[in-house]
Amino acid sequence: xxxxxxxxxxxxxxxxxxxxxxxxxxxxxxxxxxxxxxxxxxxxxxxxxxxxxxxxxxxxxxxxxxxxxxxxxxxxxxxxxxxxxxxxxxxxxxxxxxxxxxxxxxxxxx
Amino acid sequence: xxxxxxxxxxxxxxxxxxxxxxxxxxxxxxxxxxxxxxxxxxxxxxxxxxxxxxxxxxxxxxxxxxxxxxxxxxxxxxxxxxxxxxxxxxxxxxxxxxxxxxxxxxxxxxxxxxx
Numbered sequence: 001x002x003x004x005x006x007x008x009x010x011x012x013x014x015x016x017x018x019x020x021x022x023x024x025x026x027x028x029x030x031x032x033x034x035x036x037x038x039x040x041x042x043x044x045x046x047x048x049x050x051x052x053x054x055x056x057x058x059x060x061x062x063x064x065x066x067x068x069x070x071x072x073x074x075x076x077x078x079x080x081x082x083x084x085x086x087x088x089x090x091x092x093x094x095x096x097x098x099x100x101x102x103x104x105x106x107x108x109x110x
Numbered sequence: 111x112x113x114x115x116x117x118x119x120x121x122x123x124x125x126x127x128x129x130x131x132x133x134x135x136x137x138x139x140x141x142x143x144x145x146x147x148x149x150x151x152x153x154x155x156x157x158x159x160x161x162x163x164x165x166x167x168x169x170x171x172x173x174x175x176x177x178x179x180x181x182x183x184x185x186x187x188x189x190x191x192x193x194x195x196x197x198x199x200x201x202x203x204x205x206x207x208x209x210x211x212x213x214x215x216x217x218x219x220x221x222x223x224x225x
Contacts, residue, residue: 004152033213042114042201042216043153087152096141096160097169098214100152 002026002099006088011107012078020073020086020104028093034062034073035087037103043087046073075106083108112136114217116202122223123192131187131220135204143205143214144177144187148198156200159185160207192224 003025012018024032031050035043049055049064049071061074075082085103092099115134123129135142144156155169159179170176174192179185189196199221203214 035216042218044216045213048213089153096158097155097166098143098153099155100145102150102152 002090002092004088004090004099004101006086006101006104008102009105009107011109014078014080014108014110016078018075018078018106020075020088020106022071022073022088022101024069024071024088024090024101026069026090026092026099029066029090030093031091032062032064032071033089033091033098034060034071035089037085037087039084046086078108080108080110082106114202114204114215116200116217116220118220119218120221120223122225124225125194126191128188128190129192129222131189131200131202131222133185133187133202133204133217135183135185135202136215137183138206139204139215140182140207141205141212141214142179142185143203144185145201145203146198147201147219153201156187189222192222194224197222197224 006022034046036046037043047062054063059076064071085105087103088101089098117132140161142159145153147153157177158166174190177187199219201219202217205212205214
């Protein structure tokens with residue numbers, strides 16, 4: 001089975017940095033994804049990590065430590081449009097099925 | 111179209127009725143997934159189709175749920191004798207294939223409300 005934990009809510013100020021942590025306990029592991037989901041909209045892909053380390057993509061970065069079962073998504077230079085839910089998802093060793101965490105709602109304040 | 115489309119966008123039905131939800135994946139994507147998202151919950155995997163292989167139905171919550179994918183493209187999720195606990199947003203996603211870092215592209219979802 002899969003157990004994926006992430007904080008429920010986070011609040012930050014425009015221009016600041018926020019780090020969303022995700023811990024997982026899974027029967028198998030074959031990659032970790034981060035998705036962004038604005039209210040009432042479909043999730044959109046942000047990042048993919050399968051090896052340990054940091055993947056940087058513009059203002060967003062994602063980190064993975066497989067030995068610790070831990071990932072984080074780092075959002076820099078926060079903008080109001082970054083207010084959304086951020087979903088951590090783990091692909092199991094079956095190589096296709098994703099298990100999602102409940103999501104972290106980030107609110108960016110002026 | 112350019113993205114995954116789903117219909118209807120909203121469906122309100124009475125308990126006990128059957129409903130059909132439709133998904134049109136991105137053209138050329140061989141992998142198709144159905145998920146359910148309940149309020150305050152993470153996405154729950156329901157079923158996975160990959161090409162002509164037998165689907166992975168391990169996530170379907172009961173035998174009232176079924177899905178098919180015709181011609182390797184359009185998929186229909188059917189819920190028979192709906193119950194109030196079936197109320198949720200049903201999301202469809204597709205990807206080039208099921209493996210590796212291929213991202214899943216999600217449709218806008220169908221919000222199902224069972225009265």
